[in-house]
Amino acid sequence: MGNGSLGFVLHNKRYKGLCILHANLASATELHVFTSNRELMVKLPRHCWLFYNRADLRCPELCSPRCPGLQPQLQLSATALSSVHLSGGTTVLPVAADAMQGYSHPSLIKLLQQPQNLSTFINRPALGILPPENFSERLKESLLSVAPKGLPQVMTMACGSCSNENAFKLIFMWYRNKERGRNNVTKEELESCMINQPPGCPDYAMLSFMGGFHGRTFGCLATTHSKAIHKLDIPSLDWPIAPFPRLKYPLEDFVKENQQEEARCLEEVEDLIVKYRKKKKIVAGIIIEPIQSEGGDNHASDDFFRKLRDIARKHGCAFLVDEVQTGGGCTGKFWAHEHWGLDDPADVVTFSKKMMTGGFFHKEEFRPNAPYRIFNTWLGDPSKNLLLAEVIRVIKREDLINNAAHAGKALLTGLLDLQARYPHLISRVRGRGTFCSFDTPNDATRNKLITIARNKGVVLGGCGDRSIRFRPTLIFKDHHAHLFLNIFSDILANFK
Amino acid sequence: MGNGSLGFVLHNKRYKGLCILHANLASATELHVFTSNRELMVKLPRHCWLFYNRADLRCPELCSPRCPGLQPQLQLSATALSSVHLSGGTTVLPVAADAMQGYSHPSLIKLLQQPQNLSTFINRPALGILPPENFSERLKESLLSVAPKGLPQVMTMACGSCSNENAFKLIFMWYRNKERGRNNVTKEELESCMINQPPGCPDYAMLSFMGGFHGRTFGCLATTHSKAIHKLDIPSLDWPIAPFPRLKYPLEDFVKENQQEEARCLEEVEDLIVKYRKKKKIVAGIIIEPIQSEGGDNHASDDFFRKLRDIARKHGCAFLVDEVQTGGGCTGKFWAHEHWGLDDPADVVTFSKKMMTGGFFHKEEFRPNAPYRIFNTWLGDPSKNLLLAEVIRVIKREDLINNAAHAGKALLTGLLDLQARYPHLISRVRGRGTFCSFDTPNDATRNKLITIARNKGVVLGGCGDRSIRFRPTLIFKDHHAHLFLNIFSDILANFK
Numbered sequence: 001m002g003n004g005s006l007g008f009v010l011h012n013k014r015y016k017g018l019c020i021l022h023a024n025l026a027s028a029t030e031l032h033v034f035t036s037n038r039e040l041m042v043k044l045p046r047h048c049w050l051f052y053n054r055a056d057l058r059c060p061e062l063c064s065p066r067c068p069g070l071q072p073q074l075q076l077s078a079t080a081l082s083s084v085h086l087s088g089g090t091t092v093l094p095v096a097a098d099a100m101q102g103y104s105h106p107s108l109i110k111l112l113q114q115p116q117n118l119s120t121f122i123n124r125p126a127l128g129i130l131p132p133e134n135f136s137e138r139l140k141e142s143l144l145s146v147a148p149k150g151l152p153q154v155m156t157m158a159c160g161s162c163s164n165e166n167a168f169k170l171i172f173m174w175y176r177n178k179e180r181g182r183n184n185v186t187k188e189e190l191e192s193c194m195i196n197q198p199p200g201c202p203d204y205a206m207l208s209f210m211g212g213f214h215g216r217t218f219g220c221l222a223t224t225h226s227k228a229i230h231k232l233d234i235p236s237l238d239w240p241i242a243p244f245p246r247l248k249y250p251l252e253d254f255v256k257e258n259q260q261e262e263a264r265c266l267e268e269v270e271d272l273i274v275k276y277r278k279k280k281k282i283v284a285g286i287i288i289e290p291i292q293s294e295g296g297d298n299h300a301s302d303d304f305f306r307k308l309r310d311i312a313r314k315h316g317c318a319f320l321v322d323e324v325q326t327g328g329g330c331t332g333k334f335w336a337h338e339h340w341g342l343d344d345p346a347d348v349v350t351f352s353k354k355m356m357t358g359g360f361f362h363k364e365e366f367r368p369n370a371p372y373r374i375f376n377t378w379l380g381d382p383s384k385n386l387l388l389a390e391v392i393r394v395i396k397r398e399d400l401i402n403n404a405a406h407a408g409k410a411l412l413t414g415l416l417d418l419q420a421r422y423p424h425l426i427s428r429v430r431g432r433g434t435f436c437s438f439d440t441p442n443d444a445t446r447n448k449l450i451t452i453a454r455n456k457g458v459v460l461g462g463c464g465d466r467s468i469r470f471r472p473t474l475i476f477k478d479h480h481a482h483l484f485l486n487i488f489s490d491i492l493a494n495f496k
Numbered sequence: 497m498g499n500g501s502l503g504f505v506l507h508n509k510r511y512k513g514l515c516i517l518h519a520n521l522a523s524a525t526e527l528h529v530f531t532s533n534r535e536l537m538v539k540l541p542r543h544c545w546l547f548y549n550r551a552d553l554r555c556p557e558l559c560s561p562r563c564p565g566l567q568p569q570l571q572l573s574a575t576a577l578s579s580v581h582l583s584g585g586t587t588v589l590p591v592a593a594d595a596m597q598g599y600s601h602p603s604l605i606k607l608l609q610q611p612q613n614l615s616t617f618i619n620r621p622a623l624g625i626l627p628p629e630n631f632s633e634r635l636k637e638s639l640l641s642v643a644p645k646g647l648p649q650v651m652t653m654a655c656g657s658c659s660n661e662n663a664f665k666l667i668f669m670w671y672r673n674k675e676r677g678r679n680n681v682t683k684e685e686l687e688s689c690m691i692n693q694p695p696g697c698p699d700y701a702m703l704s705f706m707g708g709f710h711g712r713t714f715g716c717l718a719t720t721h722s723k724a725i726h727k728l729d730i731p732s733l734d735w736p737i738a739p740f741p742r743l744k745y746p747l748e749d750f751v752k753e754n755q756q757e758e759a760r761c762l763e764e765v766e767d768l769i770v771k772y773r774k775k776k777k778i779v780a781g782i783i784i785e786p787i788q789s790e791g792g793d794n795h796a797s798d799d800f801f802r803k804l805r806d807i808a809r810k811h812g813c814a815f816l817v818d819e820v821q822t823g824g825g826c827t828g829k830f831w832a833h834e835h836w837g838l839d840d841p842a843d844v845v846t847f848s849k850k851m852m853t854g855g856f857f858h859k860e861e862f863r864p865n866a867p868y869r870i871f872n873t874w875l876g877d878p879s880k881n882l883l884l885a886e887v888i889r890v891i892k893r894e895d896l897i898n899n900a901a902h903a904g905k906a907l908l909t910g911l912l913d914l915q916a917r918y919p920h921l922i923s924r925v926r927g928r929g930t931f932c933s934f935d936t937p938n939d940a941t942r943n944k945l946i947t948i949a950r951n952k953g954v955v956l957g958g959c960g961d962r963s964i965r966f967r968p969t970l971i972f973k974d975h976h977a978h979l980f981l982n983i984f985s986d987i988l989a990n991f992k
Binding site: 122159172195 | 669690698
């Protein structure tokens with residue numbers, strides 16, 4: 001979601017989608033609401049949810065108790081599941097959202113109303129010591145039911161940053177235990193670690209990629225290289241950073257160039273591992289996103305990732321795939337890295353955001369060798385796991401992963417068509433599932449396109465220098481893609 | 497809470513207290529339940545809650561649906577609010593708990609059952625972009641209503657580690673902006689920060705204390721020095737570590753020695769700041785707990801902390817007080833550092849655990865100079881804030897902070913009396929409010945005392961090398977203290 005956005009929740013009988021309209025939140029009391037005809041300025045609380053109830057087309061609850069100010073100024077009428085036409089002719093499309101199942105899903109409301117679930121929401125336990133009854137069974141219904149192949153172990157965490165931080169720790173412990181072999185921990189290690197010094201705190205590193213984003217706490221931030229605002233003024237670690245391939249599009253016209261580019265990056269990875277080892281800094285693991293999201297929706301080929309996995313194994317480094325943004329089905333598989341067809345699975349896969357709880361999956365051999373080595377007070381939150389189990393049931397029942405693959409194909413095909421017709425405005429169309437994006441000529445054009453689209457009720461988000469990205473919910477269907485493509489085609493035709 | 501603990505929840509009309517009995521959780525299906533007569537071994541799920549309903553003294557719900565296995569083996573009868581006698585004569589006392597108001601408090605159940613609150617629990621927003629309606633008002637009802645004097649700004653986070661990590665970042669940004677003055681950020685800074693190098697990532701440090709615990713993510717872990725298991729095998733940062741005073745007890749007999757010890761530690765703090773600056777590593781902030789909790793309940797005088805605050809200011813360092821464990825009222829003031837009577841408030845105060853949400857308070861001048869500098873996807877969770885607001889209402893209504901001060905005095909007085917009678921078993925009695933502790937001669941004696949007490953239904957926790965610590969809920973009353981003291985007096989009288 002972008003700066004100063006405003007969330008519109010669409011309610012109907014089966015699904016609820018979230019739409020974001022951009023708004024000026026600099027003032028706490030004014031919101032700008034855009035229709036095709038004009039920009040409304042409304043005196044309001046900072047945040048408002050528009051509840052739309054399909055059973056009541058001229059919905060009296062339109063603005064619900066939460067935003068009475070909007071009520072006189074907007075009228076909704078329904079045309080399609082999860083999309084809404086405003087009275088000015090504006091269609092509000094849920095093309096930027098972060099809840100897989102849409103918001104206020106009735107199954108989740110039901111879940112919360114069941115008396116036996118109340119305690120889970122009120123009494124947050126220290127999960128590592130006092131797990132709720134049958135918590136391992138609960139994990140089987142939720143996270144373990146969607147575990148990537150070959151990663152049977154799961155650990156829950158509170159957020160994406162904690163997930164990556166603890167995955168790094170898991171990897172460092174695993175690496176040190178490999179080095180240690182059958183030797184015991186020495187007194188020198190136990191003493192030196194207390195004052196942050198080697199050998200107890202060894203000079204290990206995670207290798208990351210330029211353009212990557214893995215979080216904002218100190219360990220994560222040392223592997224994040226997407227925007228200066230994340231990193232400025234914060235001390236960091238001298239850990240190696242490899243280039244991420246910059247592919248040329250359309251891919252079929254640049255096969256050889258792109259292969260060379262990927263080979264260059266892989267070579268640099270190996271060089272960095274060797275170079276850092278020479279200066280006694282050991283690369284214990286490699287972290288990468290399947291699609292660099294914050295960094296501009298940068299893709300690489302499945303072959304690139306397979307070869308990277310091989311390099312990691314060759315050099316004894318753990319291979320950590322960060323699925324915090326890509327996980328959860330939007331790419332047309334539950335985990336984006338499942339597209340790669342790895343022979344040897346990733347060692348650790350982290351998740352958060354749409355998964356409602358943070359955490360990571362890992363191979364058996366990465367299991368900590370003693371209790372309390374990966375630990376914190378809460379270790380996640382069983383109430384989030386309860387919600388996730390229900391969301392996963394909805395996803396399976398409604399076949400929403402295949403829906404994302406299908407709707408994504410409609411979206412990508414349409415974008416490629418627009419690119420062919422408006423090559424001066426659209427380039428580098430790319431995507432997997434509905435996780436699509438394209439480039440515009442420059443930042444100014446990108447922002448102008450986003451504004452025009454927004455005024456037509458289509459909410460788009462930017463990423464990188466001049467890209468536009470799609471992040472719809474899993475309930476985004478083919479007809480939403482067509483609705484979007486029609487509107488955007490008009491925008492491009494009339495763009496000056 | 498200790499390893500392999502088992503939670504017993506006591507229900508009655510007004511309050512619910514949590515008791516922990518230690519249990520062997522090595523096996524997933526066996527629990528050891530201790531009464532005064534014998535140790536029961538029960539085939540059970542890993543976790544069980546014993547619900548006790550005051551209105552039904554021979555409670556049929558004793559074991560509730562959650563642990564049918566226990567039902568035939570234990571009978572409860574009530575004698576006192578929030579404490580329970582088992583049929584074998586065992587009293588179960590809530591002397592180790594981590595929820596201020598006790599568990600399953602009826603006010604919280606009511607809160608969750610109100611339809612207007614459902615959305616808060618189901619639809620978790622990105623708080624930094626899409627705060628719920630009137631969220632700032634909600635913060636005034638909860639966190640801001642208990643803000644430490646002089647710290648009007650609050651930022652929420654998901655957990656204690658994230659709170660400290662982001663407090664460090666806030667401090668580093670503040671420090672760099674001070675250095676920068678009216679100069680703009682340079683191109684060199686913007687470029688170098690992307691690859692983890694100075695000047696964009698300056699060589700700043702936080703000064704911490706031996707024995708301190710501030711969390712387990714990379715930044716936090718560099719300031720944590722309580723146990724080797726937290727730090728072993730994890731790379732760290734070369735940040736300065738000062739000694740924390742080791743006071744001699746009883747305090748009145750060692751006034752001069754303790755003053756000298758504190759002066760020595762303060763001198764070392766100043767020396768470290770100067771020494772690190774000489775090697776171009778700038779101490780931007782000092783982090784300290786009001787009572788070193790994980791490290792063994794180590795106290796220092798109010799005068800020590802006031803002088804430390806002065807040193808921080810003198811050297812231009814921020815003063816960060818970590819109240820993750822001490823905050824929330826157990827010391828007899830809502831924040832433990834309020835006992836110090838600082839002229840100039842701390843700059844940043846972090847919290848989590850009993851506060852249900854993580855976060856930090858800070859002075860106006862520490863407010864980030866641009867949006868998105870302190871940021872993450874969730875920035876906490878409004879559902880936790882909703883619960884906290886209710887908990888704070890209960891605390892104020894029931895005057896539970898004063899209760900903690902009062903009950904704590906009864907507990908401490910009694911412990912001092914026991915120390916006078918059994919000096920070979922109890923020493924260094926110390927505490928503030930109910931946040932009390934004492935030392936035993938050695939680890940073996942400590943563990944034996946904990947076991948005997950447990951078999952009499954009194955749950956105690958250990959900390960440090962040979963200390964026993966108290967962490968009751970805020971509903972622990974004078975009569976609980978007396979009940980404990982009577983039982984423990986017998987234990988000491990018969991100890992061999």
